Amino acid sequence: MRAAVILAGGRGTRAKGSEKTLFTYQGETFLERQIQILSSVVDEILISCRDEKQKEYVSDMVHLPCIVDKIEGMGPIGGIYASFLEMQSDTCFLVAGDMPLLHREAISYLFQELERDPYCAGVVPCWLNENLEPLHAVYRKEVVLSYLIVNTEVRKMHTLLSHLPMRYISVESLRIYDPMLRFLINVNTHDDLYKLEQNDS
Secondary structure (H helix, E strand, C coil), X not given: CEEEEEECCCCCHHHCCCCHHHCEECCEEHHHHHHHHHCCCCCEEEEEECCHHHHHHHHHHHCCCEEEXXXXXXXXXXXXXXXXXXXCCCEEEEEECCCCCCCHHHHHHHHHHHHHCCCCCEEXXXXXXXXXXXXXXXXXXXXXXXHHHHCCCCCCHXXXXXXXXXXXXXXXXXXXXXXXXXXXXXXXXXXXXXXXXXXXX
């Protein structure tokens, strides 16, 4: 089975405290857009929330499992840990909640690459400058969860990736799905959202 975890728990510091998953683009919230695309690719979708307050209103809006971080202040790692504990599937597409332009074929390709290599813990897109896209990547639940259960001090994605047998694929291999790689765009601010909308016009 395949799962997706949407990391919705970011505090939106650069967005002046706004919930970025609730930003609206083309008439839908980011969260609604992501769920619509992911539902055609995976068997289960979980929403990672930072606290009970966020869980309450997100649950009312999307009616999907909403998982609250078990330990505060861990960032994405906290969301991954809590969500992977609840997940039923063996593999997972992990995505930041501020990426509204997901591409179903690109996500399917990442899953296929993971399934081709039973010895890797995940498949992560990598730029030519070696910057990574760990929050638009696929992972094996048991390998990641086993590591986090033992290494409770881990707080950064880079640390997690550097200690697991990851496979890195060039983002260039994903241009076949979108030459501009727009599905990797993060919308961090209201200005970013405005620029995204302007590029559509």
